[in-house]
Amino acid sequence: MRNTFVPRRFRQVIDHEKCQRCKRCVMGCGFGALEFQGRVVPSAKNECVACHYCVNVCPEEAITVVENPLKYRWHEVWQPDIIMQATRQAETGGVLLSGMGNDRPWGVIWDHLCLDACQVTNPSIDPLREPMELRTFLGRKPESVEVEHGPNGEIRARTPIPPQLVLETPVIFAPMSFGSISLNAQKALAMAAKDLGIYWSTGEGGLHKDLYPYADRAIVQCASGRFGVHEEYLRAGAAVEIKIGQGAKPGIGGHLPGRKVTTAIAETRGIPEGTEALSPAPHHDIYSIEDLRQLIWALKEATEFRVPVSVKIAAVHNVAAIASGIVRAGADIIYIDGFRGGTGAAPTMIRNHLGIPIEVAIAAVDTRLRKEGIRNQCSIIAAGSIRNSADLAKAIALGADACAIATAALIALGCHLCQQCHTGNCSWGITTQRPELTRRLDPAWGAERVANLIHAWTEELKEILGALGVNAIESLRGSRDRLRAVFLDEKTREILDVKAAGE
Amino acid sequence: MTGIEQPSQLAAEDSEYLRIDAKGLHYRLLNERIREAIGDGRKYIEVVNVHGQRYIGDGIQAHVQIDIYGIPGNDLAIFMDGAEVVVHNNAQDAVGNTLNSGRVIVHGDAGDVIGYGMRGGKVFIRGDVGYRVGIHMKEEPRRKPVLIVGGTAADFLGEYLAGGVLIVLGLTDTARRGTVVGDYCGTGMHGGRIYLRGTVEEDHIAERFAEKYEATEEDLNAILPDLAEFCEVFGFDLDKVLAERFWVVKPSSRNPYGASYVPNP
Structure with missing residues (x-):
């Protein structure tokens, strides 16, 4: 019997017809979620986290990872994640710890912003055949730059330029x-x-x-x-x-x-x-x-x-x-x-x-x-x-x-x-x-x-720059007029300083 | 402090000696002058008329001695690696910040956050220090920072201490008016040792993280060479210093937070 009320989230399904019992999956799993008992079986103690390592090292493609079909009764507010969190805390008294980024459904503003493209009135550029400048300098820039010509005619800055990182x-x-x-x-x-x-x-x-x-x-x-x-x-x-x-x-x-x-x-x-x-x-x-x-x-x-x-x-x-x-x-x-x-x-x-x-x-x-x-x-x-x-x-x-x-x-x-x-x-x-x-x-x-x-x-x-009709990343930088918003509220659009699509 | 020492009267022609007048000099220029002097092979640099210039000795990687007359500004000897800095007066905040190696001697009081994140080297303060002193000092097998305070320290002494030795001796008048250390001493400590001499109230020690006991002979032997060095530098009588009781504050755990967290299901 499990010593927790938190259900397993995933199940490994092993196709024993295909499995050659090479145990690569068992040895490969960092979580110890597979065991070998005459044949490969999910561990009774450790749980699968769906990292797919076993799936990828299996030479026979004999492993699938599926979500545990065990259901809670549907509730819009008390989603399974939230029930499981409260259960774990009731069992341990611990602060919940996570890896990677925020997984809650807050929405992604990127997915509500459209990039512009040129049609007819200003030509787009074909980046496969024309130069495109992406080099980027990170660091403090002077208020203005004075240039001078060197002895061999090369142009150089007379104004001292603070140190920069140069990114290709x-x-x-x-x-x-x-x-x-x-x-x-x-x-x-x-x-x-x-x-x-x-x-x-x-x-x-x-x-x-x-x-x-x-x-x-x-x-x-x-x-x-x-x-x-x-x-x-x-x-x-x-x-x-x-x-x-x-x-x-x-x-x-x-x-x-x-x-x-x-x-x-x-x-x-x-x-x-x-x-x-x-x-x-x-x-x-x-x-x-x-x-x-x-x-x-x-x-x-x-x-x-x-x-x-x-x-x-x-x-x-x-x-x-x-x-x-x-x-x-x-x-x-x-x-x-x-x-x-x-x-x-x-x-x-x-x-x-x-x-x-x-x-x-x-x-x-x-x-x-x-x-x-x-x-x-x-x-x-x-x-x-x-x-x-x-x-x-x-x-x-x-x-x-x-x-x-x-x-x-x-x-x-x-x-x-x-x-x-x-x-x-x-x-x-x-x-x-x-x-x-x-x-x-x-x-x-x-x-x-x-x-x-x-x-x-x-x-x-x-290619995006080419479609926008510019040939340097510098021309896109801070160019918010090349963005339009869909399904974003007015205040957010105001803060983004981005017009609504169609404007 | 009283009785401000005067600069030495070394011969100006000594090629290893240089005196820099810091009067009206911006710290950037002052540090440039010091680096230049080191580059020229000077081993002993006196800086006079110092008046709050920050970052003196910042990141210096050379075995030189820098004597400072006047009051240096914050971050004295920050990131310093090997030099000796002697302040013949009080110092301000963040002395020996992230010190790597070398020695800093202050003949007066010093401010807050002294020896923050020290990795090695020594910081000796003759007088009292402020808040959050010796926090997050570290330690390696062949590198162990030592911070000794002749007077008293305020709250949060040795917070997050991960290694090294912190000693507070309570030799000043401030100590005679109360205890040698403020509240929350050793909070979050998970390595190193704090030594306190004289009266220490039980509730000043962060009991969730640290435990206090009277120093054994073995404990004292471990710090004896450093104590002797400190006494020699400032002219204290080692026997008198040792005549008082010492307390050791040591961490209860090397992993104080391990049990507080559980994986999100």
Whole structure:
């Protein structure tokens, strides 16, 4: 008999006619949800999470995963998820923990925004045969630029240009620490970033010594836990980022459970092995914008003003005013993470209910910075469930300079969104530190798949630009007139500064 | 503090010595001058007329000594890696912030958040310190930060402590008026040790996370070299310091939050 009233969510169905009893599925399941008792059977103790690893390693295609057909009586308000949550809490008294991003049906504003295209009156451009400029510079821009001619006739800037990150396509990999993901997963992203001419981010877990060769393509984070933050690390990175908040868990800290703090993670973070890695909710040296300014300039001093300093915040109610303060505090890049953003682990209620969608946050911040005449002083990176090149194009049209992606990149590494990152059992070797699981993720294989994804998005983005009749991403940036809204209320349209379709 | 020390009168022609007058100098220029001096091979740099300049010694990776006369601003020796900084006066907030290695000596009082996230090295404060001192200090097998306060500390001492040693000695007049530490000492601590000398009220220790007991001989032996060094730097009598009772605050668990969470079904 089960010792919980929470029903199983999934069932593995094994076709025993096809099964050759090779046990790859049994050995492959990070959750121990399959057992071999003369033949492969679902485990009595551990439950299937629908990560599909077994399905994919089965050479005979003998496994299917189905939803448990066990029904609750239908109730619009008391959905099965909610009943199960209350049941688990009644049984354990614990705070619910989730992985990945917000899974509640809040709706996605991207899906209510249409991009424009040229017809007759201005010609569209064929990106397959004409040049298309996607190169993006992230960092503070001067008020104006004076140019001069060099001795060989080349044009160069006379105005000093502050340090910039140079992206060949307007995408970066969002911060995911060594700890939240495996070293192999981080290495795959680092290799892909180097190959693509974009950037990856260390997250708040420091930079493992094996990844220093990829540091010139890394944004190194300085978060409240200050894990692995030291002078060599700060100097190694292409940019330094102060992590204030994360879209999946605004306003709260984090903790990597002691069982995940392996020797390598302990070394990289500079903490004793097996102890919890606690990230305080605030930086305790930052209680105000003035204090933020203090850390921004401390980091600029530490890097001798050679790299841009980014500040990452979660999109919350007053995001525009906060962003204005951050820019005035001296940040060169502001990274805004919307409330559908992912996480290795966050309390479920926080993940699902705190913060605001990235779409409105981009628009609100961009508008505010323009109105105040300081938009040139910083670049905007937007993140929080950018799912494809269309979301990317719409984010840029709303005012983002570039987008950061995490979930999409993890999907390229095999992730099936089973949302069990917090358990540390990831069968795909991504969000786990168990060596028997992490070693199945080959960084070179992963890097190629991630690079494929970004190449594909890049081509699609060029096609979108071509259809819009522009030949540079710069021409789409903040060009909200190229967007129209369907089924969005008037106030939201006003904040987005986007007309209704047909207007 | 009283009796402000005067700068040394070393010969100006000593190639390893440089005096920098910080009067009216912006911190950015001051730090540039210091980095330049280190680049020129100076081993001993005196900075005089310091008046609140921030980030002195920020990220310095060199075995040099920097003596500061006047009051330095916040984030003194932040990210510092190997140098020695001596302040012949009071210091402000966030001294030794995320210090990697080296030693910071303050001959007066210091403010809040001293030694935040220290990874290694030593911070010695002669007088009293403010709130949230020594929070989230860390530790590795071959690197262990040490923070010693001669006077008293306010609330949240050693919050989130993950490693290292924090010592509060209560040698100042402030200590004689009450206890050596404020409320919530050791809250969220899950590693390291806090040593408190003198009177400590039971309810000042965050009992959910930490337990307090009287230091054993073994406990004291573990910190004796650091205590001796501290006493030598400031001219305290080690025997007198050791004559008073010491308390040790140690974490109850290395994983204080593990049991609080359950997976979302």
